[in-house]
Amino acid sequence: MSHNTPPKWRLAVDVGGTFIDYILLEENTGAVVIEKQSATAGTLADEFIAGVERLPAGLPEVDMLIHGTTVALNTLVQERGATTGLLTTAGFRDVLELGRGGRPELYNLRYLPATPLVPRYLRRELDERVLADGTVRRPLDLDQVRREVEYLIEHGVEAIGVVLLHSYARPEHEERIAALIRAEYPQLAVSISSELIREWREYERTSTTVINAFTSPVFQEYAAKIESRTQEAGLRHPIAFMRSNGGVIPIAQAQIRPVETLGSGPAGGVVGAKRLMGHAGYPNVICADVGGTTYDVALIVDGEIVERADTIVEKRPIMGQVIDIVSVGAGGGSIARLDPMTGSLRVGPESAGAFPGPACFGRGGTLPTVTDAQVVLGLLDPENFLGGRLSLRADLAETAIREQFGADRDLVEAASGIIAVAQANMANAIRQITTQRGLDPRGFVMLSYGGGGGLFAAGVSEELGVDTVVVPQSAAGFSAWGMLSADYRDDTSRTVRCPLDLAGIADIRVRLAELAAEASRTLVGYGFDAGTLKPAYSLEARYRGQEHTISTPIDPAWLDLTDEDLLAELRSAFVLRHRRRYGHGEQDVPMEAVVLRCRAVAPVVAPRIAAAHAETPLSSSGSRRILFPGAGWCDEVPVYQRQAFGADDRVTGPAVIDEWTTTVIVPPLWTAHVDGVGNLVLEKGSSK
């Protein structure tokens, strides 16, 4: 660190299921400090502060505190939210319970949809009706609203969701209800569908609004506690909360929209990936977060994170722009077994979790896991797991595998089979998100992080034909590091459904301007200067007659063109994307704009990325015996310490590179070096 510049600290605190991760960044140098603290529900605020106290900089010195939390998610998954009521259009109180009626498990005679978060008697109907074109068929009666709110309060309701039909087209009735409840019943947490989403599909919108209402009292209480504790400890700036879309919002907004934090956990890693890989010059990236039980994959295409407009949590849909993250049950804890039903070796999705954990943890687990197989094959060093904090029992790993697969099956063959199947499952998850979009995974670079990021990276890449793998510094804490790069942003959208022709273009222009103004207003409300905001537009378009739309970005510069030229750009952009995805797409047939979106971004100064290179020549710190598929046992595989790599050092596989919480495997035919910003880069077939 320079001695002349005063340090500028930025802190990310990521609360997960069992641990709180802290990443403290010095902005001038990019240097980071990592801390960990165990987490228990109920005393989270105390533990939050306890971990902070061990950091080299105190809260008074921290300029920006970004917080990722699973409070809303846990509240939803455990169904421990507030007693919630719903106000909705007459005739439609059961929309929440009826859902879409599908049975995704076709043959399961006992399939059950999610239990509604609001029981029927707390779903109250209002005798009002707006039609699809926004005209009022029956006006709203505010006295009836008061009567129904009184009923709900009488029955102990603390939070109310308001969802009226076609409010995406005309939100006025919902707005009047909101104004009434906020003025006359300020004790209630109220969630209004049109304030959260301005898009059609009443079940999905109701589900989203109800989840927001259900989680908000618990979230508000937690956020208020954290706010007061951090202020007592001297924090001078409002906390920013991580959102599922990869941005952050101020605490006051997060308390109103907790539903937007539900997927924030894995979002940090993808935001970090965009920043890191953009810096390193890779526009197309597969982001793989390898945890103990799940493998989470996301994509960066042409420098932009791929998003989606809906998610499902425990059978409940949630609308809103989020990072598209596909999660499969594959990780170190995934259990392997011989399934008589298929006659094959299956791995996951069942996981041994942290307790009892893999057999080699010696905590009573008897079922073999991926981690056990890695121990047997030498991929993991039993004495150096989690920085040596846990010593692994190879004998228990062997026993577990033998017992599951039979004494007559070769132990090593079974262990390498477990790894092969786990890696194939991971590769299938990546194929799912790439080839389904018409993208070829071979055009991507893999960024692999999370505790198991370095163990599987090269193996999964080989399955896919990917020949470059990047393992970032502190791969296990990369998600928290990524949060430090998150911007403030606001997403607005509108279902418009108008033809993509000259008659419709004026309307599209007007709507986009409205959306931009709306998004900017929100960010200006956070204290940003309107002049610094950058709007980004996109359009959900389709051919007339189709249902599914394709998200098509709109270059802001096009808005300065004539109507004819703007239209031509929009239509060509859509056709290009359609062709990329489906291999066909006509230029001169009717198209429709269905949803318009705008995102305003208030960029946060990106932290510097530090490169750490050793000055002394690289030498191995030991060796071990490892089995590689195809190559067989390699007796003396050298082990290197990551921090020992100099700028020009390059090792050729087979090799192992160890870091505090991560082991990186370099298979034969691969090379590894540390790049200019500290990433470990693995390349296939480029031995130099």
Add this chain to the structure above:
Amino acid sequence: MSATIDIVKAEITRNALGSAAEEMHDTLVRSAYNPLIFDVKDFGVAICSADGKLWAEAPGLPVFLGTLPATVRTINDKWGPDGLRDGDVIICNDPYLTGTHLSDVAISLPVFHRGRLVAFTTCMAHWADIGSASAGGWSTASTEIFQEGLRFTNQRIFLAGEANRDLLDLIEANVRVPETVLGDLHAQVATCRTGAERVRSICERYGADTVVELMDHVIASTERSLRAAITALPDGVYHRAARLDFDGVDRDYEPVISTHVTVAGDRLSVSFTGTSGQAPGPINIGRPAVLSSVATAVKGILDPLGRTNDAHMLISDIEWPAEPTIVTPEEPAPCDSYGYANVTITELVAYVLGRLTPDRGRASSYQMWAQYFLCTNAPAERRFVLAEPVQGGHGAFPGHDGATLVYMGDGDTWNTPVELLEARYPLICEQFSLNAGSAGAGEFRGGMGVRRDFRVLQENSMIKTALESTKDPLSLGLAGGGTGRASHGEITYPDGHVDVHHERLGDYPVPVGAVVGVRTGGGGGYGRPFDRDPERVAADVRDELVTPLEAREVYGVALLPGRLRDAWLVDHEETARLRGRE
């Protein structure tokens, strides 16, 4: 377990084929033109071996589980081992080959690897129109197949990669909505090609012969496990029959589907002895769909969550009647409304097996309802066909009340959001709610049916209601549970007059301003109503799903008004007296 089979390669191949099928599913959903495909998901995709064994499928309609491999086998019957070329695409919708109805069109692609036929990728989708006398298909009163539309019997719609213009022109000239139909046809071809690419890359990896061997091993393993599960069932002959409603043509004809399920050691067979002769009306069902209907039930009991393969389909022996019956129709028997028999067979077999497996079965569910609104004689821009399955009550099982979901035959199909529907069609939805009182009572009650009401806004509109059999409701309770109430329709005319329908309506005109009400049936209950937790009964009364009178008379629960409105308290003393447990 054979030591020569690689259990790792078997797993990787099995998963790769499954994920290829899922990719096909996605391609079809995202590129289709017809709401029945993209929103309702009335389709199925599969990957089969060159000789028509099912290797993998992806969620769609379970009935297509058996129909797709059967269709592939008929392609081989017709074209022989050397009759197909790389790039050929085959079209088939003949119900005597596919088992369903003409609206369901199967598109199949022979997959070649290194010059050899190694597999078929195939998908079946419900077309928006097939040129039948009744627009949109699902004829309610046809008397022969020739009234039901265009019929394909494994013709080549692409020849070595080149579109067969003559066939495409023929389709274009014979369907009411050619743009949609041809759009869907091309989406189906793209779907099969997507799957073919993946199959070829799997063959490239392990070799085509090895892939066949591995999948044979997986199928044999599944069969062995299923046989072991059958062995664990008590041997015996188990019977259930159901009477179907009026077939739309002959009021003197009494359709009955009768099933005898025999468990003997590791064999399970289903006979249809006692099933009525071939129906004069369109409620007949072809053999492959019968097989699917049985397989759906058997898989639901023995292996509900596993990936489907050929073993699930062929595990049951079917004893076919020798003469033409509802389940063994012969040309030119009409088959357009095969769905009633499809769901009936599944529910009958699941019910008798469910009695043997209290940990896996459930009480019976409602049969079905598919609702059509259409106007096909207006100028093109005002023409429309809306077809949607309407969900209803499913059977209860220990520990849980039944759910309200789409019928068994329709798998993962979805209702149409009211907001989309009102924007797209000249209709206003007046209500979509639970049909209180429709569920069969029980310690765990059946799922409720629904009430879905539409006001008609455009003149010359017609409806078709594919309404379940109501005289002998399918939704039987189990272990003392009650039967769900059957569906009915209600049309409220602008002058206030209400017509109640217990029978299907075909191409039935409805005036502007009339409200078409759908009331679907409830599911069967599980266990005796008097064993239901009184607090659950109180909650149902509070939720206006059960009346206080029903609580007393059906459930033996006496309630007292609580301090708050709708907060009922259980009168324990009176309840004990009512239940005879003083």
